[in-house]
Amino acid sequence: MKLSAEQKAFEARLGHRFARAELLQRALTHSSISSPTRSDNQRLEFLGDRVLGLVMAEALLAEDRAATEGQLAPRYNALVRKEACADVARQVDLGAVLKLGRSEMMTGGRRKLALLGDGMEAVIAAVYLDGGFDAAKAMILRLWGERIKKVEADARDPKTALQEWAQARGMPPPDYIQTDRSGPDHAPVFTICARLADGQEATATAGSKRQAEQAAAAALLGRVEAD
Known part of the structure; x- marks a missing residue:
């Protein structure tokens, strides 16, 4: 081959x-x-x-x-x-x-x-x-x-780190909203939007809700920390 x-x-x-x-x-x-x-x-x-x-x-x-x-x-x-x-x-x-x-x-x-x-x-x-x-x-x-x-x-858990970032600024914990699910039942793909109370958000896609939430949290954390 x-x-x-x-x-x-x-x-x-x-x-x-x-x-x-x-x-x-x-x-x-x-x-x-x-x-x-x-x-x-x-x-x-x-x-x-x-x-x-x-x-x-x-x-x-x-x-x-x-x-x-x-x-x-x-x-x-x-x-x-x-x-x-x-x-x-x-x-x-x-x-x-x-x-x-x-x-x-x-x-x-x-x-x-x-x-x-x-x-x-x-x-x-x-x-x-x-x-x-x-x-x-x-x-x-x-x-x-x-x-x-x-x-x-x-090494920080992205969801925990994002929640700590929000709480330090007097915000409630972030929301995680499933915006899409695709693929067959044995191999689903989830799209999750992580959103802060001030309207900032980031979206990620993964093969489980947990992975998608973590990836969305990491993306949003990177964005707010850069700002």
Whole structure:
């Protein structure tokens, strides 16, 4: 099985050359286009999540040898959550090479947080199966890069941080309004609007209400703190 020119360019962005091209092909195949003869990336996603978790746990212990478990846990969560994976996926332009069904393409699947995050986890698993743990670890540490050193600032839960920001200014807690739901019942996609009492708002889309709320809160927090 040969890689296309676009997939080879993606391979270069990852910094890993696959000996087994079929692993990358599978990692890039969303369930919306799978078939009995074409496996999707869901099983790889499951494995990649665990590989990422181990690499990040090791990296955090090495980065701060004096940190307590209570300090490490939120940092770990910030680095492995779906939003972080999707951010890295955008960094390597994973969306450009994802194989999606027609319905997903028509609804902007290449930009959806959940699809990008899941796809990035699947790619991690593909590298792990192709080159072993050391290859996967090297790629993860390279792509996550400065995020590990700066994770303390990102470790705050976005919804909690936004609520604290609002309360410090005498506002009630933010509202989270579901503005859309799409996709099949087994793979729904939610769009949530986070809104402050003064009218400022931000919207995000993800594969669960919680992820969409967190992403919308993070987007709104970034906006109000920048102002």
